[in-house]
Amino acid sequence: MQRTIDAIHHTGILTRDLDGLERRYLDLGFTLSPRSRHLLSARPGEAPVQGGTANRCALFGGSYLELLGIVDESAPDPWHTKAMADQYEGFRLLNLETGDAEAAREQLVAAGVRATGVLDLERDVETEDGVRTVRARAVHVDPTSTPEAMLGVAQHLTREYVHQPRYLSHPNGARAIAAVLIVAADAEADAIIDRYARILGAPVVRKGPRTVLEMGAGQLELVRASQAEAVLPGEPAPAPSYLAAMTIAVDDLAVARSLIENSGVALRETDEGFFVSARDAYGAGLFFVSA
Structure with missing residues (x-):
């Protein structure tokens, strides 16, 4: 339902x-x-x-x-x-x-x-x-x-x-916001995870350092601040708990990677695609993955 x-x-x-x-x-x-x-x-x-x-x-x-x-x-x-x-x-x-x-x-x-x-x-x-x-x-x-x-x-x-x-047509092939990642201060993490699980009525699923709440379209991901470096190495932390990154699903990773590299924006490779730092994207980390 x-x-x-x-x-x-x-x-x-x-x-x-x-x-x-x-x-x-x-x-x-x-x-x-x-x-x-x-x-x-x-x-x-x-x-x-x-x-x-x-x-x-x-x-x-x-x-x-x-x-x-x-x-x-x-x-x-x-x-x-x-x-x-x-x-x-x-x-x-x-x-x-x-x-x-x-x-x-x-x-x-x-x-x-x-x-x-x-x-x-x-x-x-x-x-x-x-x-x-x-x-x-x-x-x-x-x-x-x-x-x-x-x-x-x-x-x-x-x-x-x-x-x-x-x-709706993007040169980088973007199709959707597939996920949003929240960093939660350790002392507040359990309460924050529970809050979103209640808001969404979604089960809590652990995937490595991430806690994942699936929705009909997209998912919320939460990581404790003490484990954020494993997911967001070297990224700024503007507050104890904060919206850290979003995942953009694209048609062709190679096309998106080439376009962004040619624009002069730095990126780093990830297991599922690549990442643009919040420092280079006005405060929002951007994971790019295949749609």
């Missing part, structure tokens, strides 16, 4: 340098949607207002990677993005997917995490038929409940305006 929360909706990299972030991910071989400003509601039932953030997205048909930039410091900030960036920029956002935002909120509360009511998000995008408004519903988890991630659950209302076919 389909779980209420059962896929990666999107991941998000936050920066005050959206121009630079865009350039780097174009260099890494991702096709990006046009830049779009956000309309956000601060509370359930309130009309969305134009905030100070904009994004471009690498879209894969199911999940997507959001490049999120603060572009107007003076604009309203109902989702507290500036405070998040003040802590540190980089891989900060993880949104899981649901088909029913109200039911997902109930599941989050039942799992013991504090969450907002259901919030409305809108942004105008260009389509081949003219400007259309992307609409979604989202539930945000109180960041004190999940210090390792700005966690949310999102429901598409207009998926077709987000995952437009013209943006």
Whole structure:
């Protein structure tokens, strides 16, 4: 039976340098949607207002990677993005997917995490038929409940305006976000693993230093900070617990490897493909594997 929360909706990299972030991910071989400003509601039932953030997205048909930039410091900030960036920029956002935002909120509360009511998000995008408004519903988890991630659950209302076919083909052959890796401080690791197992209703599976929670589309991987060097050798640790990396499934590893090497970005080989350091990808480690 389909779980209420059962896929990666999107991941998000936050920066005050959206121009630079865009350039780097174009260099890494991702096709990006046009830049779009956000309309956000601060509370359930309130009309969305134009905030100070904009994004471009690498879209894969199911999940997507959001490049999120603060572009107007003076604009309203109902989702507290500036405070998040003040802590540190980089891989900060993880949104899981649901088909029913109200039911997902109930599941989050039942799992013991504090969450907002259901919030409305809108942004105008260009389509081949003219400007259309992307609409979604989202539930945000109180960041004190999940210090390792700005966690949310999102429901598409207009998926077709987000995952437009013209943006789904990537020079690096990217097809999906196959996994997200969280580093958990040792003292908090058991609680963090248990929390996500309850949120997802998924069994806990140990695979070497990783703990894996399988979803219908994609998986969450967690590793204790004391074992992170085995998985992420030499990588920076911006916080005691944090979103560390994502796994990108591509059509042809050789094509992706050649494109990224030719762009001048360093990589290292892994057992299943190759890896680009968070230092070279605006705070998000990137594993590339075969789709």
